[in-house]
Amino acid sequence: MSNNSSPLQVAVIGAGPSGFYTANAIMEIVPNCCVDIIEALPTPYGLIRSGVAPDHQNTKAVSRIFERTAQDPRFGFYGNVIFGQDVSLKELHNHYDAIVLATGATLDRALAIPGSEISGVFGSAAFVGWYNGHPDFKDLNPDLSTTTVVIIGNGNVAIDVARVLIKTPQEMLNSDLAGHAAKIIHHSLIKDIYIIGRRGPLEAKFSNKELVEIGKLTNGVPVVDSAQIPAKVYGEMSDLDRHIREKNLQTLREFSSFSSTDKNKRVHFLFNSRPIKVLGNGHVKGVSLERTQVENINASGTGEIFEIPCGIVISAIGYQMPPLNEVPMNVSGDLVANFEGYVSKGLYVVGWAKRGPKGVIGTNKADAEVVADHISKQITVGFLAGRDGLEALLNKNKVKWVSFSDWQKINAREVSLAPAGAPRQKITKISDMLAIIK
Amino acid sequence: MGYVVTEKCIKCKYQDCIAVCPVNCFYHGEVMLVINPDECIDCGACEPVCTAQAIVFGDTNDGEAWLDLNLKYSNVWPNITRKGETPTDADSYNKLEGKYQKYFSASPGKSVR
Numbered sequence: 001m002s003n004n005s006s007p008l009q010v011a012v013i014g015a016g017p018s019g020f021y022t023a024n025a026i027m028e029i030v031p032n033c034c035v036d037i038i039e040a041l042p043t044p045y046g047l048i049r050s051g052v053a054p055d056h057q058n059t060k061a062v063s064r065i066f067e068r069t070a071q072d073p074r075f076g077f078y079g080n081v082i083f084g085q086d087v088s089l090k091e092l093h094n095h096y097d098a099i100v101l102a103t104g105a106t107l108d109r110a111l112a113i114p115g116s117e118i119s120g121v122f123g124s125a126a127f128v129g130w131y132n133g134h135p136d137f138k139d140l141n142p143d144l145s146t147t148t149v150v151i152i153g154n155g156n157v158a159i160d161v162a163r164v165l166i167k168t169p170q171e172m173l174n175s176d177l178a179g180h181a182a183k184i185i186h187h188s189l190i191k192d193i194y195i196i197g198r199r200g201p202l203e204a205k206f207s208n209k210e211l212v213e214i215g216k217l218t219n220g221v222p223v224v225d226s227a228q229i230p231a232k233v234y235g236e237m238s239d240l241d242r243h244i245r246e247k248n249l250q251t252l253r254e255f256s257s258f259s260s261t262d263k264n265k266r267v268h269f270l271f272n273s274r275p276i277k278v279l280g281n282g283h284v285k286g287v288s289l290e291r292t293q294v295e296n297i298n299a300s301g302t303g304e305i306f307e308i309p310c311g312i313v314i315s316a317i318g319y320q321m322p323p324l325n326e327v328p329m330n331v332s333g334d335l336v337a338n339f340e341g342y343v344s345k346g347l348y349v350v351g352w353a354k355r356g357p358k359g360v361i362g363t364n365k366a367d368a369e370v371v372a373d374h375i376s377k378q379i380t381v382g383f384l385a386g387r388d389g390l391e392a393l394l395n396k397n398k399v400k401w402v403s404f405s406d407w408q409k410i411n412a413r414e415v416s417l418a419p420a421g422a423p424r425q426k427i428t429k430i431s432d433m434l435a436i437i438k
Numbered sequence: 439m440g441y442v443v444t445e446k447c448i449k450c451k452y453q454d455c456i457a458v459c460p461v462n463c464f465y466h467g468e469v470m471l472v473i474n475p476d477e478c479i480d481c482g483a484c485e486p487v488c489t490a491q492a493i494v495f496g497d498t499n500d501g502e503a504w505l506d507l508n509l510k511y512s513n514v515w516p517n518i519t520r521k522g523e524t525p526t527d528a529d530s531y532n533k534l535e536g537k538y539q540k541y542f543s544a545s546p547g548k549s550v551r
Contacts, residue, residue, distance in 0.1 A: 017460070058479050058480040058481065059479060059480070059481045061461075061479040062460040062461055062479055062481070064461075065460075065461050065462070207482065207486060208486065209482040209485070209486075239489070240486075240487070240488075240489050243491065244486050247486075359458075360458050360460070360481070360483040361460035361481065361483065362457065362458040362459050362460040362483055363457070363458060365457070365460075365519075365520075366457060369520065
């Protein structure tokens with residue numbers, strides 16, 4: 001609801017997919033509006049840039065549609081502005097009729113076992129952020145002079161990490177693997193990677209597309225013990241769920257027929273094993289695990305303990321959101337308290353902060369549409385200053401924000417620095433990015 | 439390149455694919471959906487969610503047969519970005535053979551809004 005002259009002012013916090021889909025949905029239903037995305041990093045796109053694997057450039061191409069959204073004259077981008085630090089929720093309410101939190105779930109779920117604090121144990125948000133050139137993790141400097149890596153988790157992130165660690169420089173030629181990571185990865189001594197699942201193949205969350213890729217590596221072969229693969233998919237479920245699992249079982253069966261000496265390096269899938277302790281003094285030297293059995297989707301220990309010596313442990317067991325200032329959390333403390341995206345008067349939430357770290361990129365579209373609909377029906381124009389107010393505030397606090405055209409200059413520089421075959425060379429220091437747009 | 443919709447979609451139109459497509463590259467006719475092969479980014483999110491298992495990778499024997507159809511009609515039919523009504527008799531058409539010969543229609547789908 002807006003009148004002819006004064007637009008509805010909306011601020012979206014977070015420039016990942018949920019933020020962009022939301023900006024787009026609002027501009028579609030509210031003709032007279034201004035939508036500003038406020039983003040902590042100078043660069044937009046969230047996990048598209050820092051989460052999607054560097055050799056999955058096709059998936060990253062979704063940013064093309066976000067670029068289109070950004071061309072709308074009603075759209076604004078304020079990068080390098082940290083919500084809760086450079087601008088508060090209260091200050092935003094002074095200038096915007098509605099605020100939408102699209103802040104995601106940027107932290108690793110903690111690997112809550114003894115020894116998880118030993119040097120050489122990494123969460124996947126940090127490790128993937130490191131090889132994807134995220135400024136916060138550029139100095140991670142993992143020591144990959146080990147022959148064995150243990151990855152804990154049975155989702156696509158676990159597979160991504162294994163694949164990026166094993167692919168050859170040739171295979172990564174068309175990727176945007178961060179330079180500092182390429183140096184370390186391509187000189188690593190890694191020969192064996194273990195992907196550990198505390199439950200069985202039927203409970204694994206790998207998508208078949210990703211699983212299949214592990215069977216097509218130049219220098220690596222998947223290793224699966226056929227005894228770990230159920231003969232068929234059992235249990236009550238829809239035809240579709242059954243079909244998805246059958247495809248994974250089929251792929252794992254094929255993998256179990258490969259010889260582990262086929263290639264130089266091996267990716268071992270170890271199911272029904274849960275990590276109970278990280279071993280080592282000063283640095284990781286192994287993981288102690290317990291074999292499990294699955295009863296009614298839950299894993300229970302069998303008492304059979306075994307060890308895998310290794311020099312690096314990476315946990316890929318999901319994400320969680322950091323606490324946000326002035327924003328109410330739900331009872332279990334893992335999501336922003338909300339009802340269908342409504343938090344409180346003039347405040348909404350979309351994406352992983354709303355429904356948890358699950359789904360695929362497109363899953364965020366539905367959140368965006370629901371909230372855009374709420375806003376169009378619940379919010380009236382308050383004749384607030386919108387981005388004029390925001391900019392005055394940022395100037396007062398001497399915050400150097402990055403506009404979308406500034407980002408395009410940074411983008412152009414990354415593209416121009418690209419090694420042959422690669423789409424870009426990521427710039428990983430924020431000060432370097434800001435120097436480009438001075 | 440990318441994924442294509444096969445005749446398994448015809449008269450089913452479950453439309454779960456649309457909900458997960460990050461780039462909105464589905465176009466709808468009266469009896470089925472198609473993918474625009476140029477807009478598809480190969481993310482693979484749609485293929486596993488189709489109840490009728492109607493989506494395949496374009497670069498396969500199965501896929502190539504449907505590539506032209508998807509290319510042609512994605513340039514003619516309207517874009518569909520949110521799931522509409524699944525036909526009430528969708529399940530009765532699921533897994534039937536020869537649906538293209540019997541039921542294909544070149545008519546565009548009706549607006550979902």
